Amino acid sequence: MSAHHHNRSRSWRTSLVLSLATLLLAACSSGEFADLQGYIADVKAKNKGRIEPMPEFSPPANFAYAAMNLDDPFVTWDTKLSQENNGANKKYTGTGPHPDFERRREPMESFPLDTLHMVGTMRRGKQLFALVQTPDGLVSRVVPGNYLGQNHGRILNVNEEKIELVEIVPDGLGGWLERPATMSIVE
Numbered sequence: 001m002s003a004h005h006h007n008r009s010r011s012w013r014t015s016l017v018l019s020l021a022t023l024l025l026a027a028c029s030s031g032e033f034a035d036l037q038g039y040i041a042d043v044k045a046k047n048k049g050r051i052e053p054m055p056e057f058s059p060p061a062n063f064a065y066a067a068m069n070l071d072d073p074f075v076t077w078d079t080k081l082s083q084e085n086n087g088a089n090k091k092y093t094g095t096g097p098h099p100d101f102e103r104r105r106e107p108m109e110s111f112p113l114d115t116l117h118m119v120g121t122m123r124r125g126k127q128l129f130a131l132v133q134t135p136d137g138l139v140s141r142v143v144p145g146n147y148l149g150q151n152h153g154r155i156l157n158v159n160e161e162k163i164e165l166v167e168i169v170p171d172g173l174g175g176w177l178e179r180p181a182t183m184s185i186v187e
Contacts, residue, residue, distance in 0.1 A: 098176045099152040099168050106147045108132060108140060113149030113167070118185045121160055130158040132183070153181060161185055 108116065111134055120131040122141060129141035132148065142148065142163070146155050151167040158164075163183040171177045 096175055097168050097178045108134070108142065108146070108148045109150060109152075111135060111149065113151065113153055113181060113183070116148055116183065118163055118183045120185065121158070128158055128160075130155075130163050130183075132163070148183070149181075151179075 115135045117133045118130055119133045119139060122129045122131060127143065129143055131139050132142055133139045142155055142158070144155050144157055147153060148155060148163070148165060149167060151169050153165045153167040155163055155165045161184060165181050165183070167179045167181050168176050169179050
């Protein structure tokens with residue numbers, strides 16, 4: 001056989017195989033697509049849904065805030081009094097115990113009482129000093145008459161074991177209460 005005849009028969013076989021494959025694909029695909037297209041047409045015919053229009057909303061009624069002159073519920077009495085006094089020399093006009101707002105605050109009053117610790121005592125002559133440590137580690141000496149804590153706590157007595165003081169705290173009704181407190185030595 002010649003090379004030319006061999007190439008022609010190979011090309012003829014290749015054409016035949018390609019033609020059969022195309023015929024088979026066309027036969028299979030036309031049936032499948034016909035079923036799929038029929039199904040899509042049925043679904044479209046059944047689901048002729050209607051979308052409801054958006055509901056109409058009426059605007060909310062205007063609200064007039066009428067509590068401008070009432071007290072702020074988030075402000076404590078201490079904060080309120082310090083805002084009212086605003087550093088000025090205003091005097092407390094109520095009766096009963098009350099803090100002295102004209103008094104210069106002492107350094108140990110910037111810490112809450114429960115963060116201060118009595119760490120010892122020291123005697124100089126007849127005077128007994130209590131040694132109090134702040135949260136930042138500084139130690140100060142205090143005597144009766146000094147103030148501790150943020151509730152106007154005035155020291156009444158110092159001995160080897162404890163410091164006795166009285167705090168002045170808000171009573172929740174616009175007045176003040178005296179509350180005794182002690183600070184014992186920590187070992």
